[in-house]
């Protein structure tokens with residue numbers, strides 16, 4: 524296997540994002556990369572940070588905590604939890620992350636709110652929506668979204684920033700766009716309902732559907748493979 528040079532793959536990923544934004548007629552700073560570093564060693568995360576990346580996404584709590592400890596000297600690194608979250612693990616998440624993208628139950632949100640230390644800024648939350656309607660997937664349905672959003676809005680240690688989705692794989696660009704458009708419209712409805720809230724985040728788009736996601740308004744594109752290479 525050839526070794527991945529993250530300074531090069533990161534530059535290529537940023538160029539790909541810039542091209543997608545231009546193609547969509549959006550401004551160059553309308554979306555940014557979230558580097559998904561699950562299963563990759565902390566040395567690789569450090570190299571990516573040194574190449575200019577600040578936002579990193581992790582799926583597994585213990586792995587993330589180990590990396591955070593190894594990289595504690597990187598003061599302005601921003602850690603996002605993007606994987607499923609069990610209610611018995613919320614305390615460590617509330618204490619050690621800046622963002623959680625995978626909130627899909629009020630009980631989890633309530634625990635994060637109660638356990639977020641007062642000394643830290645509010646925890647940034649994206650609600651995960653099951654846009655493709657797959658029965659076994661995480662995420663609320665579009666019908667369940669409104670009451671969950673209303674509950675999170677009232678939690679003082681959380682700040683609702685937007686929505687996240689992992690659509691079912693699709694082959695054509697148009698097929699990719701449909702669920703991403705549904706997520707964008709769901710965010711637009713929340714923005715109309717809560718005009719004062721900082722609802723500025725659409726966490727969508729991965730290595731295979733970045734262009735479709737940017738065309739539909741993604742603001743935070745979660746790239747793993749494209750930056751770090753294939754996972755084992």
Ligand SMILES: *Cc1c(COP(=O)(O)O)cnc(C)c1O
Pocket residue numbers: 559561582605606689729730731745746747748749
């Ligand atoms: C792993 C993962 C990604 C990155 O996927 P790639 O296809 O490697 O870019 C993005 N989002 C979530 C939620 C993930 O679990």
